[in-house]
Amino acid sequence: MRIARYVAYGGEPRYGIVELPEDAGDHPDTVATISGDPLAGPVNYTGERYALDDVRLVSPVIPRSKVVAIGKNYAAHAAEFNSTVPAEPLVFLKPNTSVIGPGEPIVYPPETSDLHFEGELAIVIGRICRRVPAERAAEVIFGYTVANDVTCRDLQAKDRQWSRAKGYDSFCPLGPWITTHLSPDDAGDLHLTTTLNGEPRQDSETSLMVYPIPRLIEFITSFTTLLPGDVILTGTPNGVGPMLPGDSVSVSIDGLGTLTNPVVAED
Structure with a gap:
């Protein structure tokens, strides 16, 4: 699994699952939005999905301490x-x-x-x-x-x-x-x-x-x-x-x- 943080259309950073062509999925080169923070506990798909070219990737993690x-x-x-x-x-x-x-x-x-x-x-x-x-x-x-x-x-x-x-x-x-x-x-x-x-x-x-x-x-x-x-x-x-x-x-x-x-x- 590939977990990214991204910004779409000027919004706030959100987490998503990156889907690439080599994953053989139905939605290559997209990011599927998930709720919550994957480092803090279980997350769920929200149903939103964006093309990778339409979002701006940010640091996938902001270290809490160091x-x-x-x-x-x-x-x-x-x-x-x-x-x-x-x-x-x-x-x-x-x-x-x-x-x-x-x-x-x-x-x-x-x-x-x-x-x-x-x-x-x-x-x-x-x-x-x-x-x-x-x-x-x-x-x-x-x-x-x-x-x-x-x-x-x-x-x-x-x-x-x-x-x-x-x-x-x-x-x-x-x-x-x-x-x-x-x-x-x-x-x-x-x-x-x-x-x-x-x-x-x-x-x-x-x-x-x-x-x-x-x-x-x-x-x-x-x-x-x-x-x-x-x-x-x-x-x-x-x-x-x-x-x-x-x-x-x-x-x-x-x-x-x-x-x-x-x-x-x-x-």
Whole structure:
């Protein structure tokens, strides 16, 4: 199942089930409206349906408390910065105010001159959880989506910690929807690509993560409680690089869709 948040004809954001041609359904390329919040409990179809081309997709989830992100989780990415893989997952936080959706602009702040894209697989948490063993990680996962861990590379080096460099408003694009039918093993074996203005930049597999999805959940929940709607960014592969105002960056993960955002200068 693919769950999106969308806006139709200037209305308020609503949840819907995305129906694509590969689903072999009767209504391809549409979104069927559902009532309520799927992260909060059961939902029902309302009977409304819109063509995907007629709605504007927004972030499929607004984290209720936090985005937990993982650094250096691909050996090739660590190597491209002359770094080593950490002995245990390297965790940092992004504020929930950094989250934007598909098509929304990544804002290039005046404090940086080296803004980078980082395409990533994101996990959406579905229930309150603490100290989850790896073998039970699937029980707390609601689904998966595509992310871009936008980073001011120069501020990251200057500050020697990552809160400002990765925490600006608009620095956590998510979308286009949440895919709920994958197991951690399935999500841990997907093809990820990033393009800048249509030119390939990143091309890798989530199977190359140093710490797989169950281990990440076990580690994160060993020190903090995760809430429904919290998001985990699982790290980026090699090939990250700069982007400028006027550019367009797209992150694609097989089976999860493509997340595209323009880059604009801050007014």
